[in-house]
Structures are given as C-alpha cells and as structure tokens.
Amino acid sequence: MSELLRVEGLRKSFGQLAAVDGITLTLDPGRLTAIIGPNGAGKTTLINLVTGGLLPDGGRVYFKGHEVTALPPHQRVRKGISRSFQLMTIFPRLTVGQNLLLPVLARLGRTHRPFSALEREEEAWAESDRILEDLGLLDARDEPAGALSHGDQRLLELGIAIAPRPELCFLDEPSAGLTPVERATVMELVRRLSERGRTTFVIVEHDMDVVFSLADWIVVMNRGQVLAEGPPAEIRENREVRTVYLGEEFE
Amino acid sequence: MDNIAFQGLIGLSLAMYLWLLSAGLTIIFGVLGVLNFAHGSLYMVGAYLAFTFYGLLGLPFWVAVGLSLLGVGLLGIIMERGFLSRLYGIDEAYQLLLTFGFILILDDAVKIIWGGVFKIPPIPEFLDGAWSLLGRPFPVYNTFLIGIGLVVAVLLWFLFERTWWGRTVRATASDREMANAIGVNVPRIFTGVFALGAMLAALGGALGTPVRVVAPGIGAAMIIQAFIITVIGGLGNLKGAFVGSLIVGILSAYGTLFFPVFELFFIFVIMAVVLLIRPQGLFTR
C-alpha cells in the first residue's frame, strides 16, 4: 500500500521555541489516524506545516510521492489535502449553502466566472446540497452562516473541509467546545465519511474516548517530536505515553 | 566626491525628521497593531504648536518644543482613549478609516486656527550659523538635528531594552493576551505608547519649525515618506525605521541633486523594488 503522506525531518521554530523538532512520519490511506499529545506538543504546528499554513525551517513534505513542502495552501487543496480549524472559521456573512458552494466551485474550477449567475451553477449547488444533507443542515441553507448555533457551525466547518473531496483531511480538535450531544454528532459524521473510503482523516484530539473509539492508528507527540505511534491497543500499553499523560484517564 | 559626501550629510540631517516620524509610526504599529494614518498630521500640529510658542509668543526654543510635545501628547491620548480604543476588537479597516478621518479633521483644523502658510521664524541664536565641513559651510542646525536624532535612537533603544516599562511594552506587543493574564494594564500601555509615538512625531515637527515652512499639508508629504520607510524597514521594526529613514533621507538628497524633478518618484521606485524582492522589509526576519 503506497503511503499517502510522508514527512521527513520536519522542523519549525518560533524564536527560541522549537515547536516541531524533527518529525518523520508516514500516513497510509484508509487508516483513520489520531494525533494526541499535551498542549504545546506541536500538533497544530504540524498540521500547519503539512497543509501549507506555515513554511518549515527544515525538512520535507511529500504527498502521494510528490513534494509539496513549499506549496501554498490553495494548491495543496487542489492536490487533495484539506483541513478544518481549531478556532472555527466559516464565512459568516455568506449563507450556509454559499459556504459550501465556494469550495465546490473551487474544485470545479469555476470561481473566476464573472458573469454567470450564481443560482445557475447547478452542478455546484447539487453537490453542496448533498453535503448539506450529510451534515443535516439542508434546511438552514439560506440562512447567514453567522447565525447558526455553535455546534452547527462546527458541522459547517467540517463540511467546508470535505467539500474539496480531499484524499487527506486534517481535523484540528473537531469536538472542542461542543456539548456532548454535538460532539457525538460530529464524531458520527467523521466515522461515516471515513467509512466511505474516499477520505483519510487525521484528527487532533484531546478527548480520549473519541480517540480510542475512532482511531485505527495513533500518533503521540510531545515537545515537537513523535513519542510513539501505533494501533490504539499498543499505545494504551506504552509506558512512555502513560508517563507523559500522568494523571490523565485514558482507559 | 566632496560634493557627494556633503549632499549625503544634508540628506542625513533631513533623514532625522523622517526618523522621528517613522519611529513613532512603527512603535504604534508594533504595539497596538494600528497604522496611524494621521501620524503626519501629528507632526504638523507639533510644528504649528512650536511655531506658536516660539515664533509668535517668543518663548525660548526649548520651552516651545517641550510645550509642543506636551500638547501633541495630550492630543494623542485623546485620540487613542476617546476614539481609537473603541475599535480595537473590530476589523482593522475601521481603525484605518478612523485615522483617515482624523487627517481630514486635523488638516482643516490647523487651517481654521492658524490660517495658511507661515513665515519661518529665525533660528535660535545658539544654533545659528555654520561650520566648515569638507571645505563647505555646513549649518550648525543640521548638525544639531543629526545629534538629536542619534540621541533619540539611543534613548529609544535604552527604553525598550533596559527599562521595566519598555520590556512590558514589548511583552504586550508580542502577546497581548498573555500580558493581560499576568496583570499588565494593557489599555494603559496602549495609551502610553500612542502618546509616545505622537510626541516623537511632534518633536520632528517642532524641530523643523525654524528651518522649514510651517503649512497645512506638510504632514501629508511626510507620511508618505514614512510609509515608504516602513516598507523598507519593516512595520514594527525600530531598527528598520532608523536605517530606512537614513536611506530615504540620503537618497532624497541625492535625488534632488541628480534628478531634480523626480526625486519623490525615485524614492517610490526604491519602494517598489523592495516590495518585489523582499516584501517583508529589509530588516524583518
């Protein structure tokens, strides 16, 4: 099975702080991976480096065999890598439907069209409506996205992340700030999408229940480096990991 | 050769006005995140106030400069506390629009209060005259300016590197929330920094009073050059502002010598070149 993502010796420092300190990692397609680690371990920085939000100080990133280390984010999206954000970013003044229409139009290469009326973009609307249905937000299509509840905005955010039909999708703390019910909805959606097989998800999470119930593979980070990686059962037994998480429950 | 060196020194003294203006602009941006479009207007008000105290009321030069600093400092506090601070949580575009509105207000206000162009008052006696430099008479006043500019540079360095206040300001600049969390009174720091920046601009304007024309619109001309300097030096970068001012000031002087009509355009070309090859500024990491 050929690897989807390969990261070699990735490094990134902010001033004196080495946020990511030499990470080498591969991700295989079809395996839902969770990245866990204490705060400041460098998880979000790693996502930024892989998806294009930051340029590394050293090291390389390969996606499906091609180097993408210095590629700007929008080009990585076109290649098949996408992400969602920890602090939600949606398009608040656009309607819910338009929020999804944009990444779909981008995928179809139609964002530059200046004269065709938006409502005539049937293919794009059909697809965004499908995603809306998956998210359970179809009846909110014409509402301004900023007016949605927090949990629904998180779902929308997820929708925007999967709309480009990525092969690799990073979800940065997708359940943060959600009520247990909302969290369950989001996680159920991720599980469903993952099972469809088109997208390989990588989730950064703090909630161990979620991690151990969803993940096929876990990567543990600490202080900018990979501490351990393996299937959930292995990680659960790993002494080093237990030490790092001393005091935390992860049964 | 002597000609060129001499013109360079003229440029150096001109650069000092730019340095004082850019220092304040870049400090305000570095700490508050606000690009104060009205900074040139503060320079202008500084010039007008100094002119009033020194030229019209006959007060000693130093006193006039000091009063001008106080006056503009107060104006800066009012601008920041009373108006700008209400927009901090919102889109920066509105902060820019606000400062743009201030330019309109201040530019007309000086016309209303002081009328049009003014005569230049005499140079204070102890700064008058010239001394021989490279075989030509170099004005004492220009030397004085260079001195003041260097002193300000050293003082600012000392302020931000060695004093408690300066370090607090730097901490606030790099991480506002953290500073707040450890008990720093962030709003007060902001007001203080804005006032400092305003006073630096005023100093530039006030020092220009005896030798340059005091007129509406002098602020606008200066602010454009200050913008170019911040492009070259990097926004928020004090060292960059200093070197940038030197570059723009000296090149301006050469521009006047070699391309008399297009000196301003020449500077714009420099800015465009920097934008093309090193957009973050020559001194930003």
Add this chain to the structure above:
Amino acid sequence: MRVNRSAFQGRLTSPAAWALCALLLFLFLQPAFAGRYSLYLTIHILILSIFALGFNLLFGYTGLLSFGQAGFFAVGAYVCAKILIAVPSLLLGLVGGVLGAGIVAAFLGFLSVRHTRVYFSMLTLAFGMMIYSIAWKWRDVTGGDDGLVGIPRAPLELPGLSLSLATMERYYYVVLVVSLLAIWGMHRLVRSPLGLTLQALRDSETRAAFAGVSVRAYRLIAFTIAGLYAGLAGALLPPLENTVTPPIAHWSYSAEPVLATLVGGIHTFGGPIVGSFLLYMIKDIIVRFTQYWLIWLGAIVVVLVLGFRGGVVSIIEQALQPRLARRVERKAGTERKAAAGRKTK
C-alpha cells in the same frame, strides 16, 4: 439586493423595484424639465457612483481598503484627455482611459496584494500619491499643476454614426447610459461565482485559501476591476470639464469614494450609489456655511466609523431586522478578531 441573502432570492422586493423604476424614469426624463446645473450635478453624482462602486467591490465585497483609488481615476482622466486632444472620438477616449487605468492597477496591485491588509492599505495610499506626484511634476506630458486644458467634448463615434455631444443634455445621456451599463455589469459580477469568491475572501481569507482559492490572485482581480471602474469614472470627466488637473489624484480625492460608500452603506450593492448622492447633497449644504468642508467630512467619517459602520442603508436594515443583523455582525466581528489574532498572512 442584500449581500448576504441567498442567490435564490435575487429578485427585488416589490417596493424596491417600483422605486427603482421611478428613479430610472426620472433620470431619463430629467433633461426635459431640469436646468443645466442639475444635469451637471447628476453627471458628477453618476461619475462618483461608478468610482464608489469599484471601490466597494474592493472594500465591501473583498475586504480590502484602498486609499489610492484616485490615482486610477486620474490615469483614466489623463489618458482620455490625451486621446481626445489627438483623436476626437469619445469612445476611444473612454476605452483608452479604462484600459490605461486597468494596466496601472494590475501592476500596482501585483506589488500590493501579497501583503497583509494593513500593509496593503498603506501601500495604496503611497501609490496613489506617487501617481499624484507624477501628474504634478511631469510637465511635458501632464501639463504639471496647470494640467491639460482645451479638451474637446469629442463626438461619440460609432460605426455608421457620429453623434455630436456639444450640449449638456447629449453628454448627460451618454454618461447615463454608460453608468447604467457599468452598474449592471457590477451587479452581474457580484452575483456570480467570482462575486462569491471575493466575499469569501472578505469573510475569511484563511478559510478561502484552505478551500482552494488563491487569495493573491483574487485580490488582484478585485483590485484591477476597481481600477477599471475608477478609470471609467475618471475618463468621463475631461469631456465634461474640458480640463484635467492633478488634484484628482490626491489622497483627499481618494476619500470621495470612501466617504460615499461609508455614508451609503458598505454591505449593500446600492450603498455606494446612495452614498454618492448623499455626499453631494452634504457637501452642497456644508459649502454654503463654510469653506472648511474637509473637517466636516472627517467628522462624519469618525461618527460613522464609531457608530454606524453599515451606513445609511444598514440603519434602515437594522430597523427592519434587528436581531438577525446583530447576530451575524457579532459572528463576523469574532471572525475578524480571530483572523487578526492569528498571525498567518
């Protein structure tokens, strides 16, 4: 005609449609009953409307604040003037002015769009003043501070038809038709996929980038179109006034579309047009009392920015749908704060 309404609700509500028809009727029939000065004023309002529409595509729709649009206005005006002096064809002059402004905008935009928004705004002010200094100094080409004079109001040369525009009425109709076409074009644009993409940039450039949109490319597109519109507005001026002078490139002239849009309303399509009209009315009133109208305009900017950021149109909107508007505004505010806090470019 609200920006944040779904594309499916593109139809105008009945009262608005009626009002629009009445306005169009008035505009087309005006020469029959109005005097020369009234037509002259309307032409100026239309010119400012085109100018402000372009500005607002950049600001209200894309989130980029430019203080240098007057530079492109001036390029349009000067290029048109030079063409008209050489070749008396209004069409050629207009096309030349628009293209000239567009080319300059594309070039300066290329230098400016790769920066943060604050930097961008600063650069626009600097570049606008650069054009001003060129207009002022390049005597041989621009006439320096005397400007260009004796510009003919050239006839409209279309294939098979040459229409003399000697009277104010005739020129008024030309400007009216051109304006309506420009407005219609902009209206189509903001309702197109391109319009959606630009609005996405306004709401969250980061999210747009990670949704597959090249932020730089689309900023440049928006900037160039704004430049084209500024150029068109500028090109309509020389045949009217028969002279072109440097002040139209000055930053205080860049303030005009900014003010018009602020007053009328940033978040709606018609805001800049309403604002252009209101701005002329306001200036007309202020000038009766004092020559110092900049200070009053500055005060208006301050008041609007502090209290009425959506302009006149949003005041009306808020009166009709207060709760919804507030919630969206609050979320939009948090987005901007988060974006400002994140130091990504």
